[in-house]
Amino acid sequence: xxxxxxxxxxxxxxxYIAPLIALxxxxxxxxxLFALLGVPVGAAFYxxxxxxxxxxxxxxxxxxxxxxxxxxxxxxxxGYRANVWNIGAEGQLILGGICGGAVALYFYEVDAWxxxxxxxxxxxxxxxxxxxxxxxxxxxxxxxxILTSLMLTYIAGLLLSLLVHGPLRDxxxxxxxxxxxxxxxxxxxxxxxxxxxxxxALTALFIVVIGWVLLxxxxxxxxxxxxxxxxxxxxxxxxxxxxxIWFSLLFCGACAGLAGLNExxxxxxxxxxxxxxxxxxxxxxxxxxxxxxxxxxxxxxxxMALSYLGxxxxxxxxxxxxxxxxxxxGMLLFFLLAADVxxxxxxxxxxxxxxxxxxxxxGASL
Amino acid sequence: xxxxxxxxAASLRKVSLALVAALLSFSSASVLAADPVKVGxxxxxxxxxxxxxxxxxxxxxxxxxxxxxxxxxxxxxxxSEGADAERVIRKLxxxxxxxxxxxxxxxxxxxxxxxxxxxxxxFEHATGYKRADNVSTYSAxxxxxxxxxxxxxxxxxxxxxxxYIGSFPIPEVVRGINAFTIAMRKxxxxxxxxxxxxxxWYDPGKESDAAxxxxxxxxxxxxxxxxxxxxxxxxxxRGVMGFGQASDMSAFAPEAQLTSIIDDWNEYYVExxxxxxxxxxxxxxxxxxIDSGMxxxxxxxxxxxxxxxxxxxxxxxxIVDGSFHPFxxxxxxxxxxxxxxxxxxxxxxxxxxxxxxxxxxxxxxxx
Numbered sequence: 049x050x051x052x053x054x055x056x057x058x059x060x061x062x063x064y065i066a067p068l069i070a071l072x073x074x075x076x077x078x079x080x081l082f083a084l085l086g087v088p089v090g091a092a093f094y095x096x097x098x099x100x101x102x103x104x105x106x107x108x109x110x111x112x113x114x115x116x117x118x119x120x121x122x123x124x125x126x127g128y129r130a131n132v133w134n135i136g137a138e139g140q141l142i143l144g145g146i147c148g149g150a151v152a153l154y155f156y157e158v159d160a161w162x163x164x165x166x167x168x169x170x171x172x173x174x175x176x177x178x179x180x181x182x183x184x185x186x187x188x189x190x191x192x193x194i195l196t197s198l199m200l201t202y203i204a205g206l207l208l209s210l211l212v213h214g215p216l217r218d219x220x221x222x223x224x225x226x227x228x229x230x231x232x233x234x235x236x237x238x239x240x241x242x243x244x245x246x247x248x249a250l251t252a253l254f255i256v257v258i259g260w261v262l263l264x265x266x267x268x269x270x271x272x273x274x275x276x277x278x279x280x281x282x283x284x285x286x287x288x289x290x291x292x293i294w295f296s297l298l299f300c301g302a303c304a305g306l307a308g309l310n311e312x313x314x315x316x317x318x319x320x321x322x323x324x325x326x327x328x329x330x331x332x333x334x335x336x337x338x339x340x341x342x343x344x345x346x347x348x349x350x351x352m353a354l355s356y357l358g359x360x361x362x363x364x365x366x367x368x369x370x371x372x373x374x375x376x377x378g379m380l381l382f383f384l385l386a387a388d389v390x391x392x393x394x395x396x397x398x399x400x401x402x403x404x405x406x407x408x409x410x411g412a413s414l
Numbered sequence: 415x416x417x418x419x420x421x422x423a424a425s426l427r428k429v430s431l432a433l434v435a436a437l438l439s440f441s442s443a444s445v446l447a448a449d450p451v452k453v454g455x456x457x458x459x460x461x462x463x464x465x466x467x468x469x470x471x472x473x474x475x476x477x478x479x480x481x482x483x484x485x486x487x488x489x490x491x492x493x494s495e496g497a498d499a500e501r502v503i504r505k506l507x508x509x510x511x512x513x514x515x516x517x518x519x520x521x522x523x524x525x526x527x528x529x530x531x532x533x534x535x536x537f538e539h540a541t542g543y544k545r546a547d548n549v550s551t552y553s554a555x556x557x558x559x560x561x562x563x564x565x566x567x568x569x570x571x572x573x574x575x576x577x578y579i580g581s582f583p584i585p586e587v588v589r590g591i592n593a594f595t596i597a598m599r600k601x602x603x604x605x606x607x608x609x610x611x612x613x614x615w616y617d618p619g620k621e622s623d624a625a626x627x628x629x630x631x632x633x634x635x636x637x638x639x640x641x642x643x644x645x646x647x648x649x650x651x652r653g654v655m656g657f658g659q660a661s662d663m664s665a666f667a668p669e670a671q672l673t674s675i676i677d678d679w680n681e682y683y684v685e686x687x688x689x690x691x692x693x694x695x696x697x698x699x700x701x702x703x704i705d706s707g708m709x710x711x712x713x714x715x716x717x718x719x720x721x722x723x724x725x726x727x728x729x730x731x732x733i734v735d736g737s738f739h740p741f742x743x744x745x746x747x748x749x750x751x752x753x754x755x756x757x758x759x760x761x762x763x764x765x766x767x768x769x770x771x772x773x774x775x776x777x778x779x780x781x
Contacts, residue, residue: 105508109501209613213583213780222543222767223585229523244500315497320520321582321613325494360502363490364509370460370492 052393062391070383095365096358108243115252116307118349120331122259123303125340127296130272136197137304138328139204140175144305145312147174149319152234159233175305183297187290227319236314248310259342454506455489458518459616465641465660470517473679480684495520507532513690555703557593559675561740564597567635574605577628579638585768587639593740595774607775618644662712674712746773
């Protein structure tokens with residue numbers, strides 16, 4: 049029988065390099081997978097990991113794809129550190145897109161400098177309002193924020209669908225559920241000519257810096273971490289838990305809302321029934337892959353974005369199925385979780401020594 | 415993204431087999447080929463959806479079968495209709511594809527954006543309305559097929575309740591519901607259509623749930639404007655009838671499928687590829703129906719009586735020879751007001767933006 053026995057002192061170093069280990073094992077498994085599919089391994093690796101970023105344009109696309117993941121994941125990390133489990137960043141993103149997009153459509157005829165800042169403000173506020181609902185429910189009624197924030201995501205999706213089928217629909221669009229295309233005054237400036245890399249990528253970096261300063265240089269960040277690791281100690285130290293919950297959710301709502309606005313005013317350029325391919329959910333994986341650390345999240349976000357681009361490139365150049373992307377992402381997370389288990393637990397062969405008190409070891413039998 | 419469906423798993427195996435075969439043939443063929451024409455496809459679903467995307471992929475294979483090593487085809491599947499689409503289309507264009515088919519409505523703006531940047535590449539966008547010198551649009555008059563299905567359903571229903579599973583309340587789908595209902599009420603004024611919207615083109619779980627709900631509400635015939643065989647499978651399980659969608663789905667529901675509309679893009683795709691090869695490709699707007707073969711049908715199921723077959727055939731022939739039009743007046747809306755007068759026929763401009771239900775459809779159209 050195999051048992052898992054908790055380690056007295058899990059290695060901190062291993063905790064940091066676990067994502068790298070997971071990445072390496074994923075690559076090795078990928079080689080086996082490609083070999084089994086009968087694809088030349090070298091060509092497949094080139095198509096998946098090198099080709100997408102081998103040109104300036106490819107790099108810019110990596111930035112376009114990674115920016116929303118990174119900015120949401122940084123905000124999620126802060127909440128997760130404080131034991132606030134916001135699963136609904138996707139919904140907050142959608143609300144940001146709706147509010148920002150609605151402002152753009154309201155000022156459709158206006159060509160002025162203030163349109164874009166207003167849109168960004170509306171996006172941030174929209175995301176915050178949506179995140180305020182689970183915060184209120186949690187602090188007032190102790191309702192689990194995992195459930196409420198997740199369910200609000202579906203409501204947000206349906207709200208967007210309602211709006212683009214009705215009030216925000218393009219009047220000249222044959223009733224198709226799309227808004228008008230946003231004017232130049234309502235679209236984010238491009239920071240690299242000839243690409244789609246917009247200033248949203250800079251806001252992502254800005255949020256990374258804010259997140260890092262917040263977590264490692266401020267009292268608030270310290271309070272958040274203490275609350276997550278030892279709630280009782282936090283209470284003893286005088287940190288108000290409800291304020292931390294409010295802060296975590298509102299900050300994440302603001303970042304996700306801005307990410308949503310960036311998509312609508314950036315690469316999409318209009319409101320559609322669906323404005324995000326699940327960025328809010330993928331960001332949860334990015335947050336954990338980045339060890340809930342703003343700098344780690346940057347790397348994790350880039351790796352995750354690359355896996356999407358690589359999947360497309362592998363389809364185009366090698367006719368590999370799109371499922372390869374999902375398989376790679378799945379393996380990466382699986383190996384990371386496996387590595388985490390092995391860091392925190394020791395694998396023990398044989399029967400439990402203290403048969404009378406098996407629970408004392410917290411051992412999970414496999 | 416992590417949850418890869420059974421369909422994807424199945425198609426993975428198929429694709430890997432095909433891949434090995436393709437690699438073997440490719441290595442020998444590429445030596446001889448002199449600069450083949452490259453044709454790219456962007457799909458909204460997986461090629462294993464057995465519906466919409468599957469039929470476009472059959473069209474892609476028809477190009478390969480027709481031109482052999484004179485063409486090279488590529489596809490990217492399950493491309494979401496947001497920010498990702500532009501990147502995929504641009505990548506195909508910059509990789510030297512000469513002709514690119516973007517096969518879902520949501521690719522309209524990205525296709526036109528990329529087309530501006532690549533004036534030498536030809537683009538074909540399915541079901542849209544924006545064109546340019548290097549962007550054509552094409553679609554099929556599926557509503558003609560819906561009129562055939564509606565006739566059959568009206569004659570065969572016993573409960574006089576037909577369940578209709580809709581994807582999104584866009585004109586294309588509303589048009590189909592109305593064409594179906596008008597034809598149904600002509601042969602059976604008592605029958606009514608109930609619609610459930612699933613807000614997805616491809617979601618077997620939701621589609622199946624919708625079918626079961628409709629059957630529980632008394633529907634004895636199920637029809638759908640979503641892409642998976644799940645509703646038809648639900649019909650088969652519950653012992654009611656249904657129609658396949660986009661391709662022949664009788665393998666999934668041998669008793670339940672009465673017939674199926676088949677999207678046949680093969681001829682169009684081959685023709686357009688030939689036009690690029692011959693250098694006479696021009697931007698156009700194509701909206702073809704039963705007449706051209708773009709809208710085809712599966713064999714009638716074993717449970718279809720002869721008189722129903724005859725009536726359905728008569729509608730098909732009437733549409734081809736012009737004696738029957740699915741939107742011929744008098745047509746009444748849900749409030750009972752006449753919207754098309756006796757003898758008049760709805761024009762394409764109205765059909766393209768259809769946003770109301772006709773009499774006989776239950777419930778309000780979501781707006």
